[in-house]
Amino acid sequence: MKMSKGQIGRRLLGLAVAGTALVSGGTAFAAQPQPWEVTLQPAASPVMENIVWFHNFLFVLITLITLFVLALLVVVVMKFNAKTNPVPSKTTHNTLIEVAWTLIPVLILVGIAVPSFRLLFLQLDIPKADLTVKATGKQWYWSYSYPDNGKFEFDSLMAADKQPRLLGVDNEMVVPVNKVIRVQTTGADVIHAFAVPSFGIKIDAVPGRLNETWFKAEREGVYYGQCSELCGKDHAFMPIAVRVVKEADFNAWVEQAKKKFARDDSSPVAVAAKDAKAETR
Ligand SMILES: [Cu+2]
16 A cells, blocks of 8 residues: 555654543543554453553563664674674683573563463452353344343344444443453354453353353443454444443343343243143143
């Protein structure tokens, strides 16, 4: 792709604007992808805060290592080429330097391993949950049920007329703020994956299996994610929208959802279906 000077200038300007917006926009909380976003989505759960910290830590570390190696290469190229150094040294061993270049990388790796394992345990060791939500991946939408809160289940389909585009859904998953939510995932047909970047969760939804993860949303708002396992033709159109609300609002929503999405076994339709089943036996 060829770009004119003007186009390149505009792109660079866009990047700069996005950069300053990210740095200065601490208060405007965004739980969805932003134009020109080059960083992780803002964290809204303890796990994601740790992921962001670990990412930044590694970024600083690899930058320093890369610059150090680059500096060594430059020194070698400048000082030890055949022209400036016609009679090379015959040195073959240097105990001190060999111990150093073995030990220092080992220490660096240990320094990475410790926070890495701590993060892994934080993600995998699910704390005592206040609430369980079961998300079932289907071709091509999600269904949510709340086993602790009653017998209801509802489908969450992408709503073409809703913003943000390709992320808005008709029925959002609703959870209370500052509560430990256990998320159980399974697939009804093929493998899907339940992922919400701001919570730092991404877990496969596999048919015949029940996977578990958790999050604790620390701020109210709507958080968006997407199916993250190629699952078929509408893989890109089965977004995840999680609305985080105050506990009282959540309880009110549950009462309303119980009625709206009831799996009522005594409804005329259900009774008729049961009768029909009995007759065929
Ligand atoms: Cu899917």
